[in-house]
Amino acid sequence: MLSCRQATELMSQEQDRPLSLSERIALRLHVWICAGCTNYRRQMSVLSAACRRFGGGNTP
Amino acid sequence: MELDRQAELNAELNTLRPDLLRFARLQLRDAAAAEDAVQETLLAALTGSHRFENRSSYKTWLISILRNKIIDIIRGQSREITATSLADDEAGDDLLAETLFDRRGHWQAAAQPGRWADPDASFEQKQFWAVFEACLDHLPEKTARVFMMREILGFETDEICKETGISSSNCWVVLHRARMGLRTCLETQWFAGAGAEGQKSC
Numbered sequence: 001m002l003s004c005r006q007a008t009e010l011m012s013q014e015q016d017r018p019l020s021l022s023e024r025i026a027l028r029l030h031v032w033i034c035a036g037c038t039n040y041r042r043q044m045s046v047l048s049a050a051c052r053r054f055g056g057g058n059t060p
Numbered sequence: 061m062e063l064d065r066q067a068e069l070n071a072e073l074n075t076l077r078p079d080l081l082r083f084a085r086l087q088l089r090d091a092a093a094a095e096d097a098v099q100e101t102l103l104a105a106l107t108g109s110h111r112f113e114n115r116s117s118y119k120t121w122l123i124s125i126l127r128n129k130i131i132d133i134i135r136g137q138s139r140e141i142t143a144t145s146l147a148d149d150e151a152g153d154d155l156l157a158e159t160l161f162d163r164r165g166h167w168q169a170a171a172q173p174g175r176w177a178d179p180d181a182s183f184e185q186k187q188f189w190a191v192f193e194a195c196l197d198h199l200p201e202k203t204a205r206v207f208m209m210r211e212i213l214g215f216e217t218d219e220i221c222k223e224t225g226i227s228s229s230n231c232w233v234v235l236h237r238a239r240m241g242l243r244t245c246l247e248t249q250w251f252a253g254a255g256a257e258g259q260k261s262c
Contacts, residue, residue, distance in 0.1 A: 003165025003166060004166050004167045005160075005161045012236035012240070013236065015235075016210070016217050016232055016235055017228075036173050037167075037173075043173055043176060043243045043246075043247070044239060046179040047239060047246070049183075050183065050192060053183060055123075055212040056120060057119050057121075057122065057123025058116070059183075059186075059189045060185065060189070
């Protein structure tokens with residue numbers, strides 16, 4: 001079973017490289033039962049959306 | 061008529077100049093190089109003959125020119141990052157990890173990530189972007205450089221490895237630390253208290 005710390009590593013790496021099947025399964029199981037990591041994963045999407053807007057000059 | 065419009069755009073250029081300079085400084089962390097990139101961008105803008113509907117599309121266009129200038133500068137420089145200089149960045153991150161996780165690697169009760177309320181609404185606020193920039197600026201230097209190459213300038217990790225001379229596994233570690241630092245900064249400086257939910261333990 002992954003720890004939250006390991007799960008956050010995979011949630012970062014999934015943005016930079018394709019995860020292996022076993023990594024994907026382990027991560028999915030962990031996130032499914034962990035509220036903190038569920039929120040963390042959403043935060044990762046917000047972060048990359050923010051970076052896209054910032055890098056595109058699309059800010060008020 | 062056409063002259064008026066040109067004068068208007070030139071005035072706009074002056075008001076956007078500080079934004080452009082901040083953007084370039086953040087990416088390059090080198091005041092002189094940032095100044096050069098902005099100068100070249102302004103020159104390109106003044107000689108360009110594009111038409112713009114509004115201020116925001118003008119800004120988007122300027123940033124896209126500037127981004128390309130910054131990418132050229134980065135590709136033209138030797139930006140080798142040594143393992144020892146990355147280790148300097150690491151010390152602070154280990155400290156952060158200790159405040160976030162317990163010894164078994166689970167979230168500390170107080171550090172459990174919250175639900176960020178309505179990020180799209182935050183994106184429309186000037187103040188949010190001031191906090192975002194401050195959080196980027198707050199990252200350790202080498203970490204920030206790798207992160208911005210990846211997320212703001214859109215480099216692939218392979219190219220980051222080539223430009224900086226670090227291994228891909230090292231690159232993933234650095235990007236992870238950057239994201240962790242940045243989301244923690246945004247959570248405490250902006251989103252905290254904005255209706256955090258999901259406080260069940262892990």
